[in-house]
Amino acid sequence: MAMNSKQKTSIAVILAGGAIAAAGLIFAGRGSGDGAAEAAPASGAHREAAAHGDGEHHGSPAGAAHDDAPAHGDHEHHEAGGKEEKEGHVEMTREQIQAAGLTLRVAGPARIEGMVSFPGEIRFNEDRTAHVVPRVAGVVEGVSANLGQQVKKGELLAVLASTALSDQRSELLAAQKRLELAESTFQREKKLWEDKISAEQDYLAARTALQEARIATQNATQKLTAIGASGNAGNARALNRFELRAPFDGTVVEKHLALGEAVAADANVFIISDLSTVWAEFVIAPKDLDRVRVGETVRIASTAFDGKAEGKVSYVGSLLGQQTRTATARVTLPNPKMAWRPGLFVTVGVTDSSAEAAVVIESEALQSDGEKQVVFVAVPGGFQAQPVKTGRSDGKLVEITEGLKAGAQYVAGNSFVIKAELGKAGAEHSH
Known part of the structure; x- marks a missing residue:
């Protein structure tokens, strides 16, 4: 069919509009698909990242490390605190230090006298100990002294x-x-002889009788003096009364008689000792005999309590015992407070040498912590137990060969207070 020009023009316009619409649709479709494709990976990546984050947070090593970091830090902090306590750190304020009476000293160089120690024992001073015997046999009518009494x-x-x-x-x-009669007779015969009434022979006989009476009286008096009895009994009923008295000031350390008991003349009924001085006896091996000399000052330390004293060697045996092959030495020790009781075991320190030491502390500053020795050193906010190794000691000062430097401030007096605090802190931490 033939078309006119208007129809051709209309068809061309319609075809052109359809082409434009189709092109718009194709462009729109392509644009939408490309955006979704590009958005999907992003969205998926986001979801993957989120999932990965959750997974890593809950189960992955990285997440575990991240989550455990604070807990691990707390645990480490807790262990660190316990470790400091275990190592001996004690916190104390200045007020607590003053209240505890702690004495601080500074470690430094000093001269130490080397000591040689010997085991010893406190004994009675035999020069001031009396074994009281009655020196006459009799029956006990009264006892005035008791055991332990000061007399x-x-x-x-x-x-x-x-x-x-x-x-x-x-x-x-x-x-x-008889002496009174002899004196009277002598005076009479002397006057008669001087008046030429009696013979000289009678005068001489009277004089001899008087001298014999004096000797007899002196003899009887000396017998009573030898047994400690007085010649004047007071009355006839008291002729047999014997009073046993203390020979010197001392303490009744033994008593071996009772009321009504018959005792022999040589019975040891009392032992009285003057405990104001005692003997510290110790034994010396032959190789050490040249180290101990009479008159030398030595230090005595008790093994039972914190007692120390000084005394001088008063005797060194010149013979060795047949059984022990050792010599006995003796120190006369003042005992004003009666702290050194006979039977107490002691250590006798004799000065052997003297030398300078680079780091020295007071011996009372040392405290034992298990098998090691420690010194409490001042640190900011308190004290730290510092393990040390010791060298020479003279009983008062101790040389530190390792663990402490000169100039360090340490606790000397009452250091046991810090040790007690350290023990309480350790007990609380264990619970």
Whole structure:
């Protein structure tokens, strides 16, 4: 069919519009698909990242490390605190230090006298110890002294009734009467001889009798003095009364008699010792004999309590014992407070040498921590237990060979207070 020009023009316009629409649709479709494709990976990546983040946070090593970091830090902090306590760190304020009475010193160089130690034992001073015996047989009528009592010289210890004493006093009384008669006879014969009334022979006989009476009286008096009894009994009923008295000031350390008991003349009824001085006896091996000299000052330390004293060597044995092959030495030790009791084991320190040491502390500053020795050193906010190794010591000062430097401030007096605080902190941490 033939078309006119208008129809051709209309068809061309329609075809052109359709082409443009189709091209728009194709472009729109391509644009939408490309955006989705590009968005999908991004969205997927986001979801993957989120999932990965959650997974890593909950289960991955990185997430675990991240999550555990604070907990691990707390744990490490907790262990660190416990480790500091275990190593001996004690926090104390200035007020607490003053309240505890801690004495601080500075470690530094000093001269130390080397000591050689010997085991010893406190004994009675035998020069001031009396084994009291009655020196006359009798029966106990009274006991005045008790065990452990302090007595003065001449104080009454006991009273005995003794027939032997009665005989001796009777002998003295008879001798005194004969002496009175002899003196009277001598005076009479002397006057008669001077007046030429009697012969010289009678005068000489009277003089001889007087001298014999004096000797007899003196003899009877000396017998009573030898047993510690007085010649003047007071009355006839007291002729057998014997008073046993203390020979010097001291302490009754032994008592071996009771009321009504018959005792022999040589019975050891009391032991009295003057405990104001005691002996510290120790034994010396032959190789050490040249180190101990009479008159040398030594230091005595107790193994039972924190007691220390100084004394001088008063005796060094010149013979070795047949069984022990050692010599005995003795220190006379003042004992004003009666702290050194006989039977107490001690250590006797004898000065052997003297030398300078680079780092020295007071011996009371050392404290034991298990098998090691420590010194509490001042640090900011408190004290730290510092393990040390020791060298020479003279009982008062100790050389530090390792663990402490000169100039370090340490606790000298009452260092046991810090040790106690350290022990309490360790107990609380263990719970």
